[in-house]
Amino acid sequence: MTNLRVLVVGAGFAGAVIARECAEAGHAVHVIDRRPHIGGNAHDTVNSHGERIHIYGPHLLHGERDSVAIRWLSRFTDWVPYEHRVRALLADGRTTPLPVNRTTLEDVFGVALESEEEAKALLASQATPLQPTNTDEVFLSNVGPRLADLFFRPYTRKMWGVCPTELEAAVGARLPVRSNRDDRYFTDSFQAMPKDGFTALFARIFDHPAIEVTLGEAYGEEHDRHYDHVFLSLPIDEYFRFRHGRLPYRSIRFESDQMPVDQAATVINYTDTGVYTRCTQWDLIPNSGRRTDGQHTITREIPCDASENNNECYYPVRNRQSLALYDRYRTLAAAEPNKTFIGRCGLFRYIDMVPCVTIHLQLAARFLAGEPLPRAA
Numbered sequence: 262m263t264n265l266r267v268l269v270v271g272a273g274f275a276g277a278v279i280a281r282e283c284a285e286a287g288h289a290v291h292v293i294d295r296r297p298h299i300g301g302n303a304h305d306t307v308n309s310h311g312e313r314i315h316i317y318g319p320h321l322l323h324g325e326r327d328s329v330a331i332r333w334l335s336r337f338t339d340w341v342p343y344e345h346r347v348r349a350l351l352a353d354g355r356t357t358p359l360p361v362n363r364t365t366l367e368d369v370f371g372v373a374l375e376s377e378e379e380a381k382a383l384l385a386s387q388a389t390p391l392q393p394t395n396t397d398e399v400f401l402s403n404v405g406p407r408l409a410d411l412f413f414r415p416y417t418r419k420m421w422g423v424c425p426t427e428l429e430a431a432v433g434a435r436l437p438v439r440s441n442r443d444d445r446y447f448t449d450s451f452q453a454m455p456k457d458g459f460t461a462l463f464a465r466i467f468d469h470p471a472i473e474v475t476l477g478e479a480y481g482e483e484h485d486r487h488y489d490h491v492f493l494s495l496p497i498d499e500y501f502r503f504r505h506g507r508l509p510y511r512s513i514r515f516e517s518d519q520m521p522v523d524q525a526a527t528v529i530n531y532t533d534t535g536v537y538t539r540c541t542q543w544d545l546i547p548n549s550g551r552r553t554d555g556q557h558t559i560t561r562e563i564p565c566d567a568s569e570n571n572n573e574c575y576y577p578v579r580n581r582q583s584l585a586l587y588d589r590y591r592t593l594a595a596a597e598p599n600k601t602f603i604g605r606c607g608l609f610r611y612i613d614m615v616p617c618v619t620i621h622l623q624l625a626a627r628f629l630a631g632e633p634l635p636r637a638a
């Protein structure tokens with residue numbers, strides 16, 4: 262393949278992987294992002310107190326130690342080991358581990374469970390035997406109504422803005438329930454934070470003589486004629502000017518505050534029916550500094566529809582209607598020459614950071630091998 266001029270729209274993980282791989286293969290890459298910073302939603306910054314804040318919500322990196330994606334990322338950063346823990350705030354002010362594990366069951370039911378078998382028996386006594394067809398039924402079949410009402414139903418309603426009965430079963434199936442005492446949020450073999458933060462990691466990925474990055478520049482059709490191929494991590498419906506209607510996304514508004522004491526875990530989930538879902542204490546993530554005035558910056562999250570938050574599209578709401586709508590946009594995308602939709606909003610799919618790297622390394626390899634690419638996966 263001769264040297265190409267490649268435009269990458271979006272300086273998040275999807276765009277960064279494509280940009281670096283194309284540059285290393287000898288192509289000239291221009292990355293644009295309409296935001297004033299690199300890193301997409303993983304962007305972080307150090308505040309005036311020395312605390313590292315992730316401005317679009319906490320991003321915890323986890324994957325398999327020997328995976329291609331972790332090896333690739335490790336070229337651009339050293340790591341600080343970090344196993345993330347989350348606790349749920351109960352009505353009486355106590356906190357208990359999430360995901361639900363043996364300790365959580367003891368806290369809620371006020372019993373001592375001597376073994377995994379006892380924990381499993383307790384869970385089985387609570388669960389409703391049924392074949393789940395929606396998220397609410399997943400909760401019922403996994404943990405039964407009492408734990409569903411405590412940990413899952415109100416949180417899910419706040420998070421997704423609909424009753425769990427209206428969500429496909431796959432959403433609820435992502436929430437594990439354990440009978441052991443493992444209180445880590447993730448169980449992957451590699452859990453760490455980039456030593457100097459995500460923004461420094463992105464700066465090193467983009468630090469290549471064949472990559473030019475322009476920030477504060479939105480994509481427009483006028484860009485097309487300057488490039489041989491365009492990778493787009495913008496929302497696919499936005500690209501087609503919402504011709505068939507808007508794809509639904511949930512978003513989050515953030516409220517920061519300070520606290521004089523440490524909270525019980527980096528993230529506290531609120532189980533009540535109020536507006537907040539969770540609260541992050543930033544200096545408990547080990548690549549953050551701590552303040553010298555004894556205070557700790559915290560950020561609470563209020564989920565909302567993207568339309569209520571300047572169309573900041575965070576979580577694709579995938580259901581039968583939205584997937585049918587996405588299919589119509591994919592059909593339109595198939596007719597666009599030399600363009601490939603990438604990333605969370607191009608593919609209309611929530612993707613964690615490590616899988617995002619994996620998917621886009623594979624996509625880059627196909628592009629560089631001259632293989633035909635899907636316009637949108």
Ligand SMILES: Cc1cc2nc3c(=O)[nH]c(=O)nc-3n(C[C@H](O)[C@H](O)[C@H](O)COP(=O)(O)OP(=O)(O)OC[C@H]3O[C@@H](n4cnc5c(N)ncnc54)[C@H](O)[C@@H]3O)c2cc1C
Nearest residue numbers: 271273274275295301302318320321480495604605613614
């Ligand atoms: C609240 C939240 C928390 C998360 N927590 C975790 C976590 O703990 N662990 C984990 O592994 N993953 C987490 N993720 C997922 C992670 O953010 C994604 O894997 C990552 O964002 C995917 O990168 P991306 O490049 O697809 O999208 P993004 O990071 O969103 O990047 C897309 C970029 O494209 C730019 N763009 C869009 N339209 C245009 C346009 N028209 N012109 C120019 N630029 C444009 C945007 O400004 C943006 O910077 C979280 C996601 C969210 C929303």
